[in-house]
């Protein structure tokens with residue numbers, strides 16, 4: 001098998017100079033020496049630039065703000081990452097009480113928080129209402145009634161939007177498609193108006209918005225426009241019925257380039273959606289965007305060291321110290337991540353499957369990659385800033401790796417490497 005001729009994604013925070021890879025001004029070799037591997041490395045500059053591109057596009061003609069970015073922290077919820085984004089002006093999209101606690105830990109304004117998710121518990125709903133989030137995105141009639149009950153107990157109002165399932169094909173991996181009628185997410189399109197009428201009658205509920213999210217790693221604008229048109233039809237109908245909403249949440253999902261994907265440019269994408277909202281006469285509504293991956297995906301790499309090179313009967317294996325436990329995406333979605341040797345070597349290339357030490361044949365990080373590597377070399381797994389560390393596990397009693405944020409020529413530990421003892425320190429054996 002030969003290596004697929006896939007180009008590297010365009011990166012702003014990582015670059016190769018004289019055969020050596022850098023995060024901003026810091027060499028990845030130095031980072032591995034100082035902090036060990038496997039190691040997540042993020043670039044503050046890449047994160048900042050991605051955010052600023054969205055934010056700039058959110059400002060319309062005449063300097064009027066047309067939309068606001070609520071970063072979907074499920075993509076990467078490290079406190080340093082979310083704190084940087086908060087300081088740049090981002091609000092947040094949350095999906096659990098845990099994420100809400102993270103937002104509060106960095107002092108995020110509760111009014112900059114929207115709370116989504118298909119199965120929020122009564123405890124999570126109470127936590128969200130008590131801190132006073134901007135909105136709870138409701139995904140079923142049953143949840144709507146649960147929110148009303150919790151708000152009654154707490155004697156408070158519950159600001160809600162209904163998440164519409166528009167039945168639009170986002171043309172992405174089936175596991176990360178969310179807007180088809182067969183998906184568990186959102187309220188079926190034909191039930192939405194009825195549910196709003198019901199919501200408007202519930203004593204503790206304030207209808208404030210409408211929302212929609214059709215999937216992730218979407219590389220064309222067309223499915224967004226289809227979903228948006230369907231949502232705007234509902235907004236027009238609601239208006240006729242006297243149910244006024246104040247904001248429109250268009251979800252996240254914009255893809256990034258992992259290599260040969262060509263997602264729309266963030267600015268063009270945002271402008272296209274916001275222009276459509278204005279053309280349809282809803283320019284007065286506040287618009288919420290919930291990007292995750294497109295803010296952080298290409299702002300991070302996973303550094304790993306080659307342990308062994310193992311020629312096999314059918315394949316050659318390059319066994320590295322990172323695994324599906326650090327980066328689950330290849331095992332779970334057969335996702336492609338570019339993998340580069342951190343230092344170029346003048347030795348012949350061999351085709352390898354890059355695999356981890358975990359006891360699963362599904363534990364692979366890259367397949368059929370042509371590479372000039374030797375044992376002890378470092379590899380950088382690119383585009384690992386989103387859905388990387390956050391999906392890491394302790395399977396095989398493997399401690400989670402450290403995370404580093406580089407800012408110019410400085411590197412900061414933003415999460416210490418886990419210690420093995422900590423992994424079982426809360427476990428107890430039965431008494432004799």
Ligand code: LLP
Pocket residue numbers: 072075093116117176178213215216217251252253254290291292293294329333386387
């Ligand atoms: N809003 C909602 C309601 C979502 O469900 C998601 C992602 C987002 C925003 C952010 O989407 P993004 O801009 O990051 O595409 N683990 C998968 C991705 C799962 C995405 C789930 N929802 C992966 O590694 O590809």
